[in-house]
Amino acid sequence: MAGQIPEQDRRVRLLLESARFNEAAELFDQVTATATNAVGEEWDRSTVLAHRALNAWRLGRIPAALELAAEGWTELDNEQPTGVAAAQTIGMLGSLLDTIGHRSSALDLMTRSVEVARDAGDPDTLAQCLQRKAHALLFRATARSDEVDPEEQFAAARELYEEALPLVRADLIRRSVLAGGARALAGAGETEKAECRAQRALRLSQEAADWLSGSLAMWVLGLIRREQGRPEDARTFLSRALDCAEKIQDMLLLARFAQDLSMVCEELDDLVGEAAALRRSLSASRTTVRFLQEGLGQALEQRRAAVQAQQIATAAQAAVLRDPLTNLTNRLGLERRAPGLLEQTAAQGRVPWLVLIDVDWFKEINDEAGHSAGDVVLQELAHLLRRECRTDDLICRWAGDEFVVLLVDASEDSKEAGPIVAERIRAAVDDHDWRLVLGSTEQLPTTSIGVAAGPAELDHLFAAADVALYRAKQAGRNRIEVDRQPPGPPWPAPNR
Structure with a gap:
């Protein structure tokens, strides 16, 4: 993917993963200053626009994220999308839909991205598309929902991570695959292998200041320690994972980690810790709802303004074809x-x-x-x-x-x-x-x-x-x- 995304756009993502939001926002504004679709001819527009949509979402720019995603989507060949760029674009759009909560359509897109990536024959692209779909399945497995079978989801995610790992060349994706794969292994009962992989992911993430992959790795280690009957160590790892999720302002991860931490605190009769974890979980959920409401409200207002402008333009066009005295066609x-x-x-x-x-x-x-x-x-x-x-x-x-x-x-x-x-x-x-x-x-x-x-x-x-x-x-x-x-x-x- 590195060769398909301009350096400045990739830099925005790295800054976000490192919790450097002010720098990320400033750089994002620079790369989109001329126009949201200002993409050089040497880059595939659909891929760059979808990547910018994900960055915009992480920055809380929901109307911009939706506009960029829609524009990137329309750039694709709707009948038979092929090639590396199409695979990346479809996969990133799927990730965005998954973040929004439109999970069924998101998984369909991610599955399609994997198929296109296989046909494209680029190992790194296939690894990224596999990683996105595996992440989606992983969090379905941990959602504690009656609608899915956790064992099936963990098994499917584990298979995708295992396929992706030997294909990865980019360090950022490798850390994510290692951390996510460790959670899938733990869910499948392969605790020893899961711990080894999580420790490796944590070490690489700390070296790169990658708080996102690091938080996932510590989450996995916390759950493993809980299964091993070491609740104090579990509380320590989950607390650190929660702090990292808070640092990068990922409310979905924060809510997930806080719920797991509250259960460990309950086992330890740590009522103060349990209450604090539940408050953080509730706060994250409320923040997510408010975030979506405000962003969608902005999107709705922009849509209303666009409709109003279209109505004015249509009325003006109709007036050109109408006699002002009699209101008949001219x-x-x-x-x-x-x-x-x-x-x-x-x-x-x-x-x-x-x-x-x-x-x-x-x-x-x-x-x-x-x-x-x-x-x-x-x-x-x-x-x-x-x-x-x-x-x-x-x-x-x-x-x-x-x-x-x-x-x-x-x-x-x-x-x-x-x-x-x-x-x-x-x-x-x-x-x-x-x-x-x-x-x-x-x-x-x-x-x-x-x-x-x-x-x-x-x-x-x-x-x-x-x-x-x-x-x-x-x-x-x-x-x-x-x-x-x-x-x-x-x-x-x-x-x-």
């Missing part, structure tokens, strides 16, 4: 939506119709009643169009006093739909009481309408409807004219 909106609607109409075997509407005498109405009254006329006309058209019909203010209705609803016979809807619109406008809008104005609005059916192309339909509209105007207004009219009666309307 010309741009029609041009964008029409091709898909026309294609859908034709695919369903229906005749596409376009209805082109022009307000008669609109200039005279503006001159006589004023432009404000003219705007109200257009708004009233938009209301009438919505009332007379069907739910799925696309209604558009084309320009000025011209409107377009594109018929896509199949609730009426599509071979007659255009003329029927057009006549309904014309009659509604002609019968409308305009006195509330225009008062006693002599000139009241009517409509001339051109209707066209034909090829499922907007330009052709519009051109044909425009020709029909011109005929309606020339024939005296307040009427409809149909281009390529299907068989049936003409649709003239009496002049006002």
Whole structure:
């Protein structure tokens, strides 16, 4: 893994394992200062992002951890992830999910990472993936849950640790494999071998100031001493393991170690020690819950802000396609939506119709009643169009006093739909009481309408409807004219 992670990112992890949190946080901020996804081309982005997600989680940066994890995940080839980088990324994501408590999915990911690592053929990568899965099984075995069989979990973890140990080249992973493997051996009843391995892990961890692996090793030695009937020595080792877990601020380990220490103190009738251990266990549990609540609260707030920004952006995008006066679709909106609607109409075997509407005498109405009254006329006309058209019909203010209705609803016979809807619109406008809008104005609005059916192309339909509209105007207004009219009666309307 060393060759797959930038030196500064690896340094953050080492600082965390050594309980140097201020230095780790400062360096983490430096490596992510430009952007959370700023990864050099020489590194695999998914692996680096997943590694940073784990570091962010250890630092209490939960929103950043979730964002980094999600981004790293999407970098993978979802169908067939292969290679060293994919194995590392999947394994680290599994570790993060396991820390969060999403254990079933975590174990699935870790199992997949081992499979990918085997295929990749890199021993060190396989060792790391085996170690991650073994750790997960180990802590399931020690959770004292009715949902799992501890013996099976210990046996499975032991097998993984044994496979990983001869493959390891990195010292950090070797210490972790030794310490975890010692606990699995102890759980499997191989006490002598477990103690030897735990002592070795402890010595290497002390030399490297690796408090995480050291705490695991002392935990194992404490449990072994308890099994050997040496509770005082067990209390000493477990107390030191607890201090190390506290030092590196690993609340999950702290809670686990404190529970074991409280049981040893109970055996020794050390009521003070037992109470202190239980308080530390309870405090760790509360800290973990608060940690998660605060972090998830931050993540929720960030998500809320992102959703709000998306809504604003969507509303702004929609506004570009809508006429502000009538709140109908504007010309741009029609041009964008029409091709898909026309294609859908034709695919369903229906005749596409376009209805082109022009307000008669609109200039005279503006001159006589004023432009404000003219705007109200257009708004009233938009209301009438919505009332007379069907739910799925696309209604558009084309320009000025011209409107377009594109018929896509199949609730009426599509071979007659255009003329029927057009006549309904014309009659509604002609019968409308305009006195509330225009008062006693002599000139009241009517409509001339051109209707066209034909090829499922907007330009052709519009051109044909425009020709029909011109005929309606020339024939005296307040009427409809149909281009390529299907068989049936003409649709003239009496002049006002």
